[in-house]
Amino acid sequence: MTTTAIVAENLQKRFGAVKAVQGISFAVPTGTVLGLLGANGAGKTTVVRMLTTVLKPDAGAGVVNGFDVVREAQAVRSSIGLAGQYAAVDENLTGRENIVLVGRLNHLSRADASQRAVHLLAQFGLTDAGDRPARTYSGGMRRRLDLAAALVTHPPVLFLDEPTTGLDPASRLDLWGVIEELVADGTTVLLTTQYLEEADRLADNIVVLDQGLVVAEGTPTELKARLGDTVIELEFADAASAAAAATVLDAQTEASTIVRVVMTDGPATLRDALNRLAAAGITAQHVALRQPTLDDVFLTLTTGAAA
Amino acid sequence: MTATTAPSFVAPRPSNAKPSIVWALRDTGAMIGRNLTVIRRVPQLLVFSLIQPMIFVLLFRYVFGGAIRVPGIRYVDYLMPGIFTQTVAFGAINTAVGLAEDRGKGLLERLRSLPMARAAVLGGRTLADTARNVLIIALMTAIGALVGFRIHNGVPAFLLGLLVLLLFGFALSWVFALIGLSVPNGESAQAAAFPLLAPLVFASNSFVDPASMPTWLAWWARNQPVSATVNAVRASAAGGPLATKVLIAVAWSVGVIVVLAPLAVRKYRKA
Numbered sequence: 001m002t003t004t005a006i007v008a009e010n011l012q013k014r015f016g017a018v019k020a021v022q023g024i025s026f027a028v029p030t031g032t033v034l035g036l037l038g039a040n041g042a043g044k045t046t047v048v049r050m051l052t053t054v055l056k057p058d059a060g061a062g063v064v065n066g067f068d069v070v071r072e073a074q075a076v077r078s079s080i081g082l083a084g085q086y087a088a089v090d091e092n093l094t095g096r097e098n099i100v101l102v103g104r105l106n107h108l109s110r111a112d113a114s115q116r117a118v119h120l121l122a123q124f125g126l127t128d129a130g131d132r133p134a135r136t137y138s139g140g141m142r143r144r145l146d147l148a149a150a151l152v153t154h155p156p157v158l159f160l161d162e163p164t165t166g167l168d169p170a171s172r173l174d175l176w177g178v179i180e181e182l183v184a185d186g187t188t189v190l191l192t193t194q195y196l197e198e199a200d201r202l203a204d205n206i207v208v209l210d211q212g213l214v215v216a217e218g219t220p221t222e223l224k225a226r227l228g229d230t231v232i233e234l235e236f237a238d239a240a241s242a243a244a245a246a247t248v249l250d251a252q253t254e255a256s257t258i259v260r261v262v263m264t265d266g267p268a269t270l271r272d273a274l275n276r277l278a279a280a281g282i283t284a285q286h287v288a289l290r291q292p293t294l295d296d297v298f299l300t301l302t303t304g305a306a307a
Numbered sequence: 308m309t310a311t312t313a314p315s316f317v318a319p320r321p322s323n324a325k326p327s328i329v330w331a332l333r334d335t336g337a338m339i340g341r342n343l344t345v346i347r348r349v350p351q352l353l354v355f356s357l358i359q360p361m362i363f364v365l366l367f368r369y370v371f372g373g374a375i376r377v378p379g380i381r382y383v384d385y386l387m388p389g390i391f392t393q394t395v396a397f398g399a400i401n402t403a404v405g406l407a408e409d410r411g412k413g414l415l416e417r418l419r420s421l422p423m424a425r426a427a428v429l430g431g432r433t434l435a436d437t438a439r440n441v442l443i444i445a446l447m448t449a450i451g452a453l454v455g456f457r458i459h460n461g462v463p464a465f466l467l468g469l470l471v472l473l474l475f476g477f478a479l480s481w482v483f484a485l486i487g488l489s490v491p492n493g494e495s496a497q498a499a500a501f502p503l504l505a506p507l508v509f510a511s512n513s514f515v516d517p518a519s520m521p522t523w524l525a526w527w528a529r530n531q532p533v534s535a536t537v538n539a540v541r542a543s544a545a546g547g548p549l550a551t552k553v554l555i556a557v558a559w560s561v562g563v564i565v566v567l568a569p570l571a572v573r574k575y576r577k578a
Binding site: 049052053054074077078080082084085086088089090092093097101102104105106107133149159 | 418
């Protein structure tokens with residue numbers, strides 16, 4: 001087994017005049033989770049489609065589980081599971097039949113496919129619903145079934161394309177738990193998401209995409225560190241006093257009544273800010289300390305690139 | 308909500324020891340089974356697809372039939388092979404709708420990421436729709452018998468005629484596979500199908516003798532695949548020279564398959 005489960009090297013794809021993916025490279029060490037983060041249209045799904053052999057890259061290379069995605073596509077397909085954003089289950093088949101079908105098309109014997117279906121239905125809490133047509137399933141159940149079908153061969157590499165988009169919070173937490181168990185089991189996961197919270201919780205490494213390009217990469221901690229320190233948010237009664245405070249504090253106003261000061265000097269920054277405001281006779285209505293979130297990083301990176 | 312993975316569990320590894328043709332057949336079988344499950348799960352769909360042909364049977368057998376002159380044959384024996392062919396032709400839309408929906412729902416995407424034979428998706432679809440046609444033709448033959456349709460040429464000849472009809476349905480399935488892969492959803496597939504089928508099915512010898520049509524239309528009605536198939540099925544039931552008619556009908560269907568199947572396969576690879 002290779003120590004790098006997924007490699008993307010300068011992957012490129014255009015659709016007509018649209019350059020969907022303009023040269024993306026990254027590597028995913030075996031047994032880790034990579035979060036591919038980006039807004040709609042950033043190129044996440046196109047990258048996944050190329051790495052899962054569904055789409056041929058125009059240029060560049062992809063290697064999954066040691067196999068080239070173009071030259072050894074069949075070997076790649078035998079090494080991966082793919083669960084897409086549409087929960088690609090056949091609504092007329094039961095949950096069990098869906099899993100068995102994907103198992104059979106993965107060339108498992110009928111007995112093995114059936115045995116895997118029993119096991120996976122249990123693992124995903126679908127045993128009771130297993131013999132009902134999937135059209136009777138809720139959104140969360142469909143996603144779980146889709147994921148279960150993707151796992152029928154116990155693939156070493158799993159691709160999850162926006163696995164929780166459109167799910168209610170409880171189902172999302174549920175699915176996160178399932179994914180964490182798989183990772184604990186040694187599966188390498190490439191996950192695309194628009195939710196920073198999701199990437200923060202599940203991913204060991206994050207690659208941020210914008211308009212088909214990598215705009216940042218690193219661990220969640222590293223990315224957050226790029227924004228620097230904790231921020232003091234001071235809220236004022238009106239825009240005029242906020243503007244006055246911003247001048248006094250040499251800071252920026254945000255949302256017209258809020259002033260943000262980066263805590264470069266630790267707690268001393270806060271004391272200094274309040275002293276200066278008192279000297280100028282301005283009173284803040286509300287003070288809050290905010291840790292930078294991945295959302296901040298994401299917005300900074302992507303709006304910066306778009307400008 | 309989940310139990311942890313059983314500790315001693317070793318997942319079965321897919322075996323690729325068999326030759327690829329065996330896998331291709333097995334994958335196709337799996338897809339046929341999947342596509343036919345819908346008939347068991349939602350049998351209403353099959354019943355609905357028989358309503359339109361039944362209305363045509365009643366309309367032409369009892370409303371218009373008395374006013375239509377056809378040479379040398381009872382009108383019901385002239386009509387029913389036309390209705391059979393019409394039913395199979397419109398039934399081929401099923402292929403387009405099925406593929407368009409599979410594509411729209413992301414199912415084709417998943418299938419493409421599996422180590423299955425590429426040919427099994429389209430092959431499984433068109434063959435499943437052929438199997439569905441067997442059922443539909445059997446039901447339509449029973450309905451025909453109820454309204455007075457009779458075979459005058461022995462059962463083997465009639466079965467040969469039905470085989471020609473099934474082959475025609477299979478050929479049309481490839482036409483509609485191409486359409487299904489070219490449109491965004493099932494509704495569009497339906498909408499695209501009618502303008503294509505109407506001139507084939509209605510401007511044909513299905514319901515009336517082309518001799519009653521204007522010359523230019525009669526020429527079309529005598530020289531197109533629906534009429535060729537109707538001729539073969541009609542002769543297989545009513546008697547008379549059969550071999551040439553069967554050959555012409557089979558030639559049309561084989562020609563359609565030879566041209567359209569590669570186009571559909573190419574579209575599938577790209578879609």
